Amino acid sequence: MKTDKIKIGILGATGMVGQRFISFLQNHPYFEIKMLAASKHSAGYKYKDVCNWALETPMPLDVKDQIIINTEIDEIIKKDVKIVFSALPGNLAGDIENKCAEDGIIVCSNASAHRMDKDVPLVIGEVNPEHLQLIQTQKKNKNRKGAIITNPNCSVIQLALSLKPLDDAYGVEKIIVSTMQALSGAGRGGVAAFDILDNVIPYIDGEEEKIEEESKKILGVFDKDKIINHKILVSASANRINVLDGHTECVFCQLKKQPKNIDEVKNIFKNYKSMPQELNLPSAPKNPIIVIDDGFRPQPRYDRMKENGMAISIGRIRQDNCLGGIKYVCVGHNAIRGAVGASVLNAELFVKKYFDF
Numbered sequence: 001m002k003t004d005k006i007k008i009g010i011l012g013a014t015g016m017v018g019q020r021f022i023s024f025l026q027n028h029p030y031f032e033i034k035m036l037a038a039s040k041h042s043a044g045y046k047y048k049d050v051c052n053w054a055l056e057t058p059m060p061l062d063v064k065d066q067i068i069i070n071t072e073i074d075e076i077i078k079k080d081v082k083i084v085f086s087a088l089p090g091n092l093a094g095d096i097e098n099k100c101a102e103d104g105i106i107v108c109s110n111a112s113a114h115r116m117d118k119d120v121p122l123v124i125g126e127v128n129p130e131h132l133q134l135i136q137t138q139k140k141n142k143n144r145k146g147a148i149i150t151n152p153n154c155s156v157i158q159l160a161l162s163l164k165p166l167d168d169a170y171g172v173e174k175i176i177v178s179t180m181q182a183l184s185g186a187g188r189g190g191v192a193a194f195d196i197l198d199n200v201i202p203y204i205d206g207e208e209e210k211i212e213e214e215s216k217k218i219l220g221v222f223d224k225d226k227i228i229n230h231k232i233l234v235s236a237s238a239n240r241i242n243v244l245d246g247h248t249e250c251v252f253c254q255l256k257k258q259p260k261n262i263d264e265v266k267n268i269f270k271n272y273k274s275m276p277q278e279l280n281l282p283s284a285p286k287n288p289i290i291v292i293d294d295g296f297r298p299q300p301r302y303d304r305m306k307e308n309g310m311a312i313s314i315g316r317i318r319q320d321n322c323l324g325g326i327k328y329v330c331v332g333h334n335a336i337r338g339a340v341g342a343s344v345l346n347a348e349l350f351v352k353k354y355f356d357f
């Protein structure tokens, strides 16, 4: 890799995930923000004048005066960026992400539009980094110079990361998962205060289907030019709760082979490391999975920021006599580990392992 920083852009830069991208990419050793794009209502204005900044940390100085561009391919091309991080709403992302890839840009997307496309990798750095090789199939099939790389839905990222070491050790056949998802997962205008205060909403549109389908692709095997899906059966029930950041998930697993005891499972979680740790990537947590022994944890308020929000926390690991396996509770930061951190880690992996700009 050359020593100059790679110019990157952010689509949906003013939204919840866009803001997290800006914050997460501050002083990044590989990447420099050179383009901020949003809707035509924000275009033409300085970032500081239209963005309703909602993070605890201040808006970084170097973006404050950047002029937002409209999300049109001609405007994007003028900025000469090599990578764009997409934080667009799923229904708007598909077309512009394709256009960027056709123009030679690498798109690292949080949006759902292309996640299930057969030749688009759906990657979690620590779970299936080898799926990035699917980019070659995509370039060939679509005759494009760039490519789209996606990361999964926020609740799937922590779920699949917790399942991978179990699957390697014991084989996971079936799981039941009940999620308690943070408000920030719905975006800035997502849930009205009147609906969520003193309340739990037992439905999130499209979420259960995403959890059930994306898990199979992520845990699947890369075979020459395609992904063979994992046979895991997933049953999900998704709830919105009154927590700002951090999704909590209760997971019940049926395993092919039974663990000797719970300590063995704890060690498998604790010792799990993968390619991002081996390559020492800038955003890789030292330990992607943290095991907490306190019976009252993990809790989103205390555990979502472990390893800068990039590690998930697992606790309450116990035997499950109903499905025949184990059950546990898992917490992860939906907007960092479950969105921007995952996307940036994918870009780092791509740059370090598969590409030289």
Ligand SMILES: NC(=O)c1ccc[n+]([C@@H]2O[C@H](COP(=O)([O-])OP(=O)(O)OC[C@H]3O[C@@H](n4cnc5c(N)ncnc54)[C@H](OP(=O)(O)O)[C@@H]3O)[C@@H](O)[C@H]2O)c1
Binding pocket: 011, 012, 013, 014, 015, 016, 017, 018, 037, 038, 039, 040, 041, 042, 043, 071, 086, 087, 088, 089, 090, 092, 110, 111, 112, 152, 153, 154, 184, 185, 186, 187, 188, 189, 334, 335, 338, 339
């Ligand atoms: N929030 C999470 O935890 C999370 C986690 C994983 C994945 N995601 C995914 O990430 C994406 C962004 O989510 P979010 O929560 O950040 O949403 P959000 O807060 O609603 O932000 C949406 C962004 O898209 C821009 N936008 C809206 N309409 C547009 C248009 N017609 N053309 C161009 N830009 C437009 C907005 O710009 P203006 O300000 O100009 O309107 C804003 O920058 C979604 O696909 C979501 O599913 C979110």
